[in-house]
Amino acid sequence: MIYDQNIINAHKNIEWIAKAYPGRLLDAFSCFSQNQFDCKMWLIDCLNQYPFHFKYKTRDSIDIAILGGWYGLMAKLISTEFKLKPINNIYSYDFDNIATKIGKQIFPEIAFIEKDVTEIDLGRKNFSIVINTSCEHIEQNLLYKSIDSAPPKTLFVLQSNNYNQLQQHINCVRNLDHFKNQYKTRMENIRAYELQKEKYTRFMIIGVKK
Amino acid sequence: MNWGTKYPREFTHKLRESLQKHLTVPHKFYCYTDKPVDEHDVEVKYPYLRGVWHKLALLENKGDSLFFDLDIDINSNIDFLCQDFDKFSVLDSTPWKPKNIPLLEFRMTQNTLVNSSVMRWSNHAHVFEKFQKHRDMYLRLYAGIDRYIYNEKVEYHTIRTDKITSWYQKIDKSPIVIYNGKYK
Numbered sequence: 001m002i003y004d005q006n007i008i009n010a011h012k013n014i015e016w017i018a019k020a021y022p023g024r025l026l027d028a029f030s031c032f033s034q035n036q037f038d039c040k041m042w043l044i045d046c047l048n049q050y051p052f053h054f055k056y057k058t059r060d061s062i063d064i065a066i067l068g069g070w071y072g073l074m075a076k077l078i079s080t081e082f083k084l085k086p087i088n089n090i091y092s093y094d095f096d097n098i099a100t101k102i103g104k105q106i107f108p109e110i111a112f113i114e115k116d117v118t119e120i121d122l123g124r125k126n127f128s129i130v131i132n133t134s135c136e137h138i139e140q141n142l143l144y145k146s147i148d149s150a151p152p153k154t155l156f157v158l159q160s161n162n163y164n165q166l167q168q169h170i171n172c173v174r175n176l177d178h179f180k181n182q183y184k185t186r187m188e189n190i191r192a193y194e195l196q197k198e199k200y201t202r203f204m205i206i207g208v209k210k
Numbered sequence: 211m212n213w214g215t216k217y218p219r220e221f222t223h224k225l226r227e228s229l230q231k232h233l234t235v236p237h238k239f240y241c242y243t244d245k246p247v248d249e250h251d252v253e254v255k256y257p258y259l260r261g262v263w264h265k266l267a268l269l270e271n272k273g274d275s276l277f278f279d280l281d282i283d284i285n286s287n288i289d290f291l292c293q294d295f296d297k298f299s300v301l302d303s304t305p306w307k308p309k310n311i312p313l314l315e316f317r318m319t320q321n322t323l324v325n326s327s328v329m330r331w332s333n334h335a336h337v338f339e340k341f342q343k344h345r346d347m348y349l350r351l352y353a354g355i356d357r358y359i360y361n362e363k364v365e366y367h368t369i370r371t372d373k374i375t376s377w378y379q380k381i382d383k384s385p386i387v388i389y390n391g392k393y394k
Contacts, residue, residue, distance in 0.1 A: 022317035023361060027351060096347050137346045167260045168349045 013106050020105075021098055028102060031071040039159070039202055040077045042195050043133065047157055047206060048083045052189040054155035054208050055128045061088040062128035067117045067146070069094045072103035074133060075110045085128075093120055118142045122150035135160040136169045140182065143171075147186050147209060154209045156187060163200035179203045186210060212243045212280060213254060213264050219247070221280040226250065228284035232385070235292045237276075242268060262326075262354045269298070269331055269338045277329040281389040288385050290373060295332040300359060301325040301388070302368035306376035320352055322360035324368060325376075327388040337364055 017025050030036070056062050062085045066075045069092030079090055091111045094100055100112040117138065122130060130150060135143055135158050147156060160173050173179040180192045187207030195202045212222050222241045229239060239250050242264060246253045254264050268277055274295040278284075303325040311321065341348055341358065352358040359366055375384040377392055 018314065018318070022314055023320045023351070025318050095344060167258070167263075168346050170258055170346075 013102075016105060017102060021102060024098055024102060028071055031073055035197070036073055037077075039133070039195065040074050041081070042193075042202075043074075043131070043157060043159065043204060044077055044081045046191070046193050046204065047129075048081075050084070050155070050191060050206050052208060053153070055151060055153035056126070057085065057128065059085075059128075061086040063087075063089045063091070063126055064129045064131065065120075065122070065125065065127040066090065066092045067120065067130065067132040068134040068137070069099075069103070069112070070096070071099050072107045072110050072112065074131060075103075076107045078131070079107075079109065091127075093117060117146065120146070120149075122146060122154065127154060129155045129157065131157040133157075133159040136163070136172045138171060140171055144186070147183070150209055152209055155206065156183075156209060157204070157206050158183070159202060159204045161197075161200050161202045165199075173203060175201075176203050180205055183207060211265055211268070211277070212241055212245075213261065214244065217280045222248070222250075225278060225280055225282070225284075229278075232284045232286060232288050233292075234287065235289050263341075263349070265326060265329070266338050266341055266355050266358070268329075270335045272333050272335070274332050275330070277326075278386075279327040279388065279390075281392065282327060283387045283389075284385065285383055285387065286385045288373075290371070290385075291328070291330060291369075294367070295330060297330075297367040298334040298337060298365065299330040299367045299369050300356070301328050301374060302370045303356075303376070303390075305372075306378040306390075320357045320361050322356040324356055324360050324366065325388065325390055326356050326359065327390055328369065328374060328386065330369065337366075340364070 014025070017028055064078060064087060069075055072092050075090045075092040079087060089111055091113055092103060093113050093115050095114065095116040097114045100114045103110065103112045160179055162172050162174060163169055164172050176192050176194045180190060183205060184190065186209060188210050190205050190207035193204045226239050229237070240252050241248070241250050242252050242254050244254050244257065256267050259267060265277065276291055301324060304323050307323060348358055348362070352361065373384055374386040374388065375381040377387055377389045
């Protein structure tokens with residue numbers, strides 16, 4: 001899918017980012033790249049077809065959390081493309097305070113929260129869906145801790161990959177089975193997907209916490 | 211620090227010999243490496259780090275410490291470095307930095323005016339701890355530790371002396387000549 005500038009007109013904000021946070025301009029370009037856009041849209045397409053029940057699915061609207069939300073691309077795309085339910089609030093969490101400031105400027109309708117993914121107590125929130133597209137960046141025990149803290153029936157959408165070349169990628173998986181098996185004791189009704197990219201394969205699972 | 215395959219072991223031996231000759235202050239020589247062989251070798255503590263980031267982990271070592279990159283020449287006495295260990299110090303790179311880099315480009319690329327070919331410290335583990343806390347973000351944002359130190363408000367001092375020069379300046383016989391960026 002071609003990057004839809006009607007959804008995210010990041011370029012109109014380039015001048016502002018260049019003036020306010022010039023050191024983040026290249027990083028923001030990375031966040032809003034075609035590849036990032038494709039991976040996020042793939043997630044939403046799959047999520048929109050998820051057939052099983054999850055927490056608060058019968059309510060009029062739901063809250064969604066994005067963990068490691070960066071400059072807010074995932075949150076923005078969810079706000080416009082998610083079809084399963086009307087959305088009450090979308091929360092984009094990231095410990096990077098500059099990313100959240102830039103995100104607020106670009107997408108004022110999204111709630112950006114400066115917080116480390118590992119410090120969010122999901123048990124105290126009412127999220128129906130929790131999305132984490134950067135599992136390869138996070139230690140496995142912290143991912144488990146995050147899931148364990150969430151209420152039963154919370155729908156988790158997780159992405160990882162097998163791209164070991166980047167030193168930020170400390171928790172890659174070998175293949176889709178490896179990724180799926182990491183969560184089969186914690187989740188049910190798991191749907192698993194993979195997307196072949198030029199240099200690596202991206203993996204995704206969607207499942208409900210037991 | 212000798213990590214990876216960039217520098218043959220001879221670079222380590224040459225640095226050790228240079229220090230024996232030109233640093234008269236009593237000292238111990240260690241080389242942190244992923245392939246310990248020699249008596250002075252110490253295995254790197256964080257094997258998941260790569261390249262120059264291992265240099266930052268050295269700051270966990272307490273006590274008066276000097277660090278030298280392998281790609282330097284030591285030509286004469288360097289005892290002048292053995293002072294002010296209470297501050298975390300790196301080199302001031304402005305003498306050899308190109309002066310014509312536009313400010314916006316400099317800031318966009320998270321450029322730096324410090325150089326860590328020579329470092330000095332004693333009790334500064336907090337610099338590495340700050341990096342470790344949000345390592346993922348810093349690795350994404352910075353190509354190396356010089357840019358991290360300069361742009362992340364790390365508390366540092368600069369060693370400003372004409373006794374340490376860069377090969378860019380074409381001054382061959384200063385006590386220390388660093389070859390930053392020469393060996394890619």
